[in-house]
Amino acid sequence: MISWICKPFDTLTADELYAMLRLRNEVFVVEQHCVFQDADNKDQASFHVMGWQQNRLIACARLVPPGVAYEEASIGRVVTVITARGSGIGRELLKQAIAGCRNHFGNFGIRIGAQVHLQAFYGSLGFVPTGGIYPEDGIAHIQMLLS
Numbered sequence: 001m002i003s004w005i006c007k008p009f010d011t012l013t014a015d016e017l018y019a020m021l022r023l024r025n026e027v028f029v030v031e032q033h034c035v036f037q038d039a040d041n042k043d044q045a046s047f048h049v050m051g052w053q054q055n056r057l058i059a060c061a062r063l064v065p066p067g068v069a070y071e072e073a074s075i076g077r078v079v080t081v082i083t084a085r086g087s088g089i090g091r092e093l094l095k096q097a098i099a100g101c102r103n104h105f106g107n108f109g110i111r112i113g114a115q116v117h118l119q120a121f122y123g124s125l126g127f128v129p130t131g132g133i134y135p136e137d138g139i140a141h142i143q144m145l146l147s
Contacts, residue, residue, distance in 0.1 A: 003051070003053070004051050004052075004096050005049070006049045006050075006096065006100045007048055008047050008048075009043050009045070009047075009048065010044070012048060016048075019057040023057050023060060023079055024060070024077055024079055027079045027080075031082065032139065045068050046063055046064045047062070048062050049093065049096045051089065056081075058080060059081070059090070059092075060077070060093075061075055061078040061094070061097045062076050062077045063075060063100050065105055066108065072109040072110060072111040073101045073105040073109070073110050075112050076113065078090075094125050098110065098146065109146065109147050110145070112145075112146075114127070114142055114144050115140070116139075117140075119142055122144050129142050130145045
């Protein structure tokens with residue numbers, strides 16, 4: 001069973017923050033070979049959704065308030081451990097993140113910068129493309145919006 005929590009940055013424990021940064025590093029930097037500045041000063045303003053299983057962080061995402069990354073609220077740094085992919089954990093993570101955005105920021109639009117190969121996945125959750133494909137950290141992305 002997965003235990004979901006959503007917390008603002010300033011209430012994260014050192015162990016939670018370390019686990020979150022480690023998972024993001026494992027996937028984005030090591031697995032996807034992206035050299036990028038993960039510490040972008042948006043975490044401090046954000047809420048963080050974390051999925052824990054047997055004291056191990058297996059999924060997380062950050063919920064960025066409107067006006068920080070985009071005019072709308074946004075969901076970013078969406079990540080799951082490789083061993084959990086294909087199990088539905090990503091869909092549950094996004095449902096938790098969408099509910100968290102609605103709860104903390106209101107019933108407004110949610111914008112994401114999605115990796116293009118995940119466009120159908122995000123589309124199945126109601127996100128629609130709002131522009132063309134663009135490169136970000138060497139990976140094709142597309143902006144999508146959930147109204």
